[in-house]
Amino acid sequence: MIRGKVIGQLWSTKRIETMPNGGLLEVETDKGDRLIAFDPLGCAVDEAVLITQGSVAAAYFTKFKAPIDALIIGSIDETG
Amino acid sequence: MIRGKVIGQLWSTKRIETMPNGGLLEVETDKGDRLIAFDPLGCAVDEAVLITQGSVAAAYFTKFKAPIDALIIGSIDETG
Amino acid sequence: MIRGKVIGQLWSTKRIETMPNGGLLEVETDKGDRLIAFDPLGCAVDEAVLITQGSVAAAYFTKFKAPIDALIIGSIDETG
Amino acid sequence: MIRGKVIGQLWSTKRIETMPNGGLLEVETDKGDRLIAFDPLGCAVDEAVLITQGSVAAAYFTKFKAPIDALIIGSIDETG
Amino acid sequence: MIRGKVIGQLWSTKRIETMPNGGLLEVETDKGDRLIAFDPLGCAVDEAVLITQGSVAAAYFTKFKAPIDALIIGSIDETG
Numbered sequence: 001m002i003r004g005k006v007i008g009q010l011w012s013t014k015r016i017e018t019m020p021n022g023g024l025l026e027v028e029t030d031k032g033d034r035l036i037a038f039d040p041l042g043c044a045v046d047e048a049v050l051i052t053q054g055s056v057a058a059a060y061f062t063k064f065k066a067p068i069d070a071l072i073i074g075s076i077d078e079t080g
Numbered sequence: 081m082i083r084g085k086v087i088g089q090l091w092s093t094k095r096i097e098t099m100p101n102g103g104l105l106e107v108e109t110d111k112g113d114r115l116i117a118f119d120p121l122g123c124a125v126d127e128a129v130l131i132t133q134g135s136v137a138a139a140y141f142t143k144f145k146a147p148i149d150a151l152i153i154g155s156i157d158e159t160g
Numbered sequence: 161m162i163r164g165k166v167i168g169q170l171w172s173t174k175r176i177e178t179m180p181n182g183g184l185l186e187v188e189t190d191k192g193d194r195l196i197a198f199d200p201l202g203c204a205v206d207e208a209v210l211i212t213q214g215s216v217a218a219a220y221f222t223k224f225k226a227p228i229d230a231l232i233i234g235s236i237d238e239t240g
Numbered sequence: 241m242i243r244g245k246v247i248g249q250l251w252s253t254k255r256i257e258t259m260p261n262g263g264l265l266e267v268e269t270d271k272g273d274r275l276i277a278f279d280p281l282g283c284a285v286d287e288a289v290l291i292t293q294g295s296v297a298a299a300y301f302t303k304f305k306a307p308i309d310a311l312i313i314g315s316i317d318e319t320g
Numbered sequence: 321m322i323r324g325k326v327i328g329q330l331w332s333t334k335r336i337e338t339m340p341n342g343g344l345l346e347v348e349t350d351k352g353d354r355l356i357a358f359d360p361l362g363c364a365v366d367e368a369v370l371i372t373q374g375s376v377a378a379a380y381f382t383k384f385k386a387p388i389d390a391l392i393i394g395s396i397d398e399t400g
Binding site (some may be wrong): 167237 | 331332333334335338342344346351353354355356357374375377379385387388389390
């Protein structure tokens, strides 16, 4: 997994039907790269989060095949 | 997922049989990398798009095994 | 696989339900990148470890679908 | 997918049994990286090709599990 | 796949139970990156090898789920 910091949210009205409902957050990684992750936890801007990627992220969605390759799986405790 | 901007289209006449019909768009990412993504949404040049990669992209095709490892899953709203 | 050196541990109290119990270690790779890996072996800070990534890491968890895309699979012998 | 240009061919006599018969081409990507892709299309040196990677590439082989993580899926039209 | 050159071997005594028996070789890629690959072919130091990565590497192991995300699939012929 990688660490990231939430820097914003984005919306996509024109999208494929299998996109799950829920927040899409823009995250900046330690290395300065940016990616967009699905957020099932309701994280806020500036929150430090843990992100899993690839088919492992999609496997979180068990009722349908979601086209999600980046998922926030936790918020990192400040003492962490 | 990653953000990208559509910069062009490409065609491949000589191709394997399992290639799905539809647009192949060239996209430039935030980092300046370029990739080719399948476009099920009819996006235009300069449109900001959201791209999923790897086996998650191929899983969009449910009737056959498509050799697609990058898929445009949405157009990013300008307010996003 | 990649080599890494354990540089710390982190905790995530607010997390998705499918996160397995166990240590999450921060690891620095040879190239200087940092990633977070699940540790089933009880490794210590400064220990040199071997990490597998992607769906191969998640496949270690056979009873449920764990959202783990990086797993410590061994500690590297000093003579290695 | 990524674009690449064929720069050569390679042979491997000592190899695992599940390697499919067929050409292995060395390809240089736009970024200057080099990778080896399986070629089911009979491409030539200097040909511009489209490459898919990861498990999506291996899924092209339906009769057995081929250890192929990069596959040429098309030749790019010059007008593309 | 990627090309690499074997630069050494490593051992891991403390490891997870699903690690297959066999050689773990350290390989340097064309780009100068280093990775650890499972070697089913008995390659030697300085040998030029072909490596497959990700779940495609793990699929080589059919009797159990091996935590292997990099596999040497061939030795590259010198004339290659």
